[in-house]
Amino acid sequence: MSRGDFVPEKKKILVADDDESICNLIKLVLEQNDFAVTTVNDGKSACDLVSADDGFDLIILDIVMPLMFGTDAAKEIRRLTDTPIMFLTARSTDDDKVGAYASGADDYLVKPFSTVELQLRVNALLKRARKKTQRVTFFESEKTVQIGEKRIKLTDREYRLFKLLYDNKGVVIDIKTIFESVWGDKYMVSSNNTVMVFVLSLRKKIEDDYTHPKHIMTVWGRGYKYVED
The missing domain is CATH 1.10.10.10 (Winged helix-like DNA-binding domain superfamily/Winged helix DNA-binding domain)
Known part of the structure; x- marks a missing residue:
């Protein structure tokens, strides 16, 4: 690479899940695909991070978490940013999905999940967001x-x-x-x-x-x- 060549910044993804093993799995999969991943274990921490630094390209939330449910976190995040939000949760009823989308979700993936499908959905959300607006x-x-x-x-x-x-x-x-x-x-x-x-x-x-x-x-x-x- 010659001097002065510009290296694009890695896309930043925030993951909030109270299951540390899930956080580690998502982090491993996404970092292998050249994303920068930050993980937290409750909804309030996710909101605090977004409030302090609206620099995330995608936010992945579980629903049932300590301190603040993912749906409540999504509502709060939506007041701050239009960053795409994906729910990744074991909850699979129609009511759960309706509630998630009503809170501001852009996508919904049920656990257990395929890491290949996760990556495809992440890419699709980022592509859609890139077309919508350029940071x-x-x-x-x-x-x-x-x-x-x-x-x-x-x-x-x-x-x-x-x-x-x-x-x-x-x-x-x-x-x-x-x-x-x-x-x-x-x-x-x-x-x-x-x-x-x-x-x-x-x-x-x-x-x-x-x-x-x-x-x-x-x-x-x-x-x-x-x-x-």
Whole structure:
């Protein structure tokens, strides 16, 4: 591998099951397929981890666990993130499945399970999630962002502008706030053109088609906002 080649980060999977042997089996199977796996033994710990670091690509939950059932954990996690959730449980009734999907599950696999089927379902969920939205990761020291598998080099101000918009997804940020946050200077009327030029430059690097942006959106008369897929 030549210097400067980018190695994609491993997909991160969180597994919550009170049976340590199940956790170890899942961890072994998934790590053999190049995933990074974190395991916990109760629903509350799963919620705490997701709350502290919304960086997981997939969450696998048992239903019956100490401190918090998996279905309750799923409801809490759904308030924090759209990360795919799979239930892996011995419970197999229709009512169990209905309750799991109602709590926010994307898939449901009954124990005992085939490790091959588990891997196939994991791959399918991750593929579906990848099509839905591409994760954005910021690298402060390098002033680069990774969008999906694509690494993009930005200028210092482009980086700060993009991070400001991304950190406030869905919220319209007025030009005065953008200018004073990114440039650190007092806003003047001429600042409008400065911000406009940098937004265009950022779109050219971030958007698939900068003439028809899907993420960095203009809200006329108000400012700009970042919109996910």
